[in-house]
Amino acid sequence: xKTTSKAAFAGAAPKRVLGSVFLSMLICAPFVAQxxxxxxxxxxxxxxxDRQSKAIAAAASFAAxxxxxxxxxxxxxxxxxxxxxxxxxxxxAIKVLLPRAQTSAWLPKVTYGAQRLELSLGQQIFTPxxxxxxxxxxDDRPYGGYLYLGGxxxxxxxxxxxxxxxxxxxxxxxxxxxxxxxxxSLGEFTQDTSHTLFHGQTAQGWDQGLExxxxxxLTGARSYRVFGEMAGLDTELRPHGSFALGNVDTHxxxxxxxxxxxxxxxxxAPSSGNLVPTQTQSGRVQGWGWSFSAGLEGRAVGYxxxxxxxxxxxGPNAAIDIEREPLVGDAWASLxxxxxxxxxxxxxxxxxxxxxxxxxxxxxxxINLGFRF
Numbered sequence: 001x002k003t004t005s006k007a008a009f010a011g012a013a014p015k016r017v018l019g020s021v022f023l024s025m026l027i028c029a030p031f032v033a034q035x036x037x038x039x040x041x042x043x044x045x046x047x048x049x050d051r052q053s054k055a056i057a058a059a060a061s062f063a064a065x066x067x068x069x070x071x072x073x074x075x076x077x078x079x080x081x082x083x084x085x086x087x088x089x090x091x092x093a094i095k096v097l098l099p100r101a102q103t104s105a106w107l108p109k110v111t112y113g114a115q116r117l118e119l120s121l122g123q124q125i126f127t128p129x130x131x132x133x134x135x136x137x138x139d140d141r142p143y144g145g146y147l148y149l150g151g152x153x154x155x156x157x158x159x160x161x162x163x164x165x166x167x168x169x170x171x172x173x174x175x176x177x178x179x180x181x182x183x184x185s186l187g188e189f190t191q192d193t194s195h196t197l198f199h200g201q202t203a204q205g206w207d208q209g210l211e212x213x214x215x216x217x218l219t220g221a222r223s224y225r226v227f228g229e230m231a232g233l234d235t236e237l238r239p240h241g242s243f244a245l246g247n248v249d250t251h252x253x254x255x256x257x258x259x260x261x262x263x264x265x266x267x268x269a270p271s272s273g274n275l276v277p278t279q280t281q282s283g284r285v286q287g288w289g290w291s292f293s294a295g296l297e298g299r300a301v302g303y304x305x306x307x308x309x310x311x312x313x314x315g316p317n318a319a320i321d322i323e324r325e326p327l328v329g330d331a332w333a334s335l336x337x338x339x340x341x342x343x344x345x346x347x348x349x350x351x352x353x354x355x356x357x358x359x360x361x362x363x364x365x366x367i368n369l370g371f372r373f
Contacts, residue, residue, distance in 0.1 A: 047228065048166060054227040054234075055158035055168035058265035061283030062100075062156045063114035069097040071280050071343075071370040073122075079365025080348055085203075086129040087141060087354070087362050090191070093122035097154075097268075097280050111171045113157030118280070120150040120176075125187045126306045131203040139357040142320055143209030144306045145187015146248060148178025152219070154268065160224055162239070168225040170269050172242075176219070180248060180305055181212030181313075210305065211313035217246030223269040234264045238295075247311040250303040261291030261336075267343070270295070281370050285340045294333040301328055307355045323356040334366075343370035 075091040077084075097118045107117055128140035152174030160169030182188045188206040221242035228235040236259040243252045257270070266283040270293075301324060305311060309320035334347035347366040354362075 059156040059158040067372040071095040080363040091124040113155040145185030147185040148176040150176040170223040172221040213313040253299040255297030257295030259293040262289035
């Protein structure tokens with residue numbers, strides 16, 4: 001019976017990812033058709049000039065902004081109305097985007113375009129479905145936490161091109177240092193504290209979770225942001241690719257998102273990594289604005305510590321008896337409201353099965369609050 005179930009899950013995951021790629025192609029089709037209408041050498045059409053002007057304005061505002069931008073991000077399956085903790089159950093981060101003037105003198109030049117540095121402090125928590133079981137749960141992911149400090153160089157250039165269309169190119173290169181496990185990652189403490197306050201009970205199986213282990217992850221991403229206009233509203237198409245390499249997560253990813261709203265060029269693209277659909281305000285907003293975004297991403301996963309088990313640490317809890325799915329897909333949508341100083345975003349994400357005995361896809365929500373000061 002178990003063999004049949006595994007075969008079913010193994011066959012379903014690639015189909016979901018291929019379906020996501022096909023849907024991405026459908027989303028991109030109108031933009032590609034527009035992109036093929038390349039302006040001649042004598043006169044640039046209005047749409048192309050508008051794309052260029054928005055890309056230039058975004059890069060200039062990003063480079064000249066003297067403000068510090070702080071984003072508080074909180075992800076939880078509770079925000080997706082799941083009703084119970086399971087699998088990826090919580091993630092949180094504090095991100096600080098520093099002004100260019102404070103870092104330009106010593107920040108290494110890793111890519112072209114104006115560069116700024118974003119620092120982050122984050123945590124993620126993973127659990128099995130049965131929180132009352134005191135021993136390891138067979139055929140389910142183990143308890144595990146991840147606590148990290150991160151730094152990411154972000155560069156914007158208005159000189160990019162995609163299918164002959166002007167784009168704002170956004171590059172990211174980062175590193176995260178931290179620890180995975182139960183006690184040192186504060187995963188057990190965070191979950192037990194929140195459950196005691198709001199539920200009156202705690203999870204029983206943290207002693208059977210991952211071993212404590214130092215963690216290092218390198219990340220990188222590139223986005224091509226194509227600005228446009230439809231019915232008086234700003235639009236944006238964003239094909240992107242990213243990677244992660246380390247003993248927490250190793251994967252390569254590609255995806256696409258579309259946005260509609262007001263003054264879209266005043267925010268950075270959603271950041272790379274597992275914390276999804278968070279956007280940092282990076283420029284001045286006139287009055288107030290809003291945006292709706294939706295995206296798809298497919299990942300080829302080479303290693304996941306919270307499914308494959310510890311890579312460096314030895315111990316009775318280091319080996320996990322489940323198999324990782326090699327292909328994982330995300331579909332997400334977000335709604336944001338913002339002024340020149342504040343930004344509030346809610347995002348909803350559905351993720352396909354990450355391991356062979358996972359019974360269904362998972363949904364989780366994200367609430368993000370950003371400040372510029």
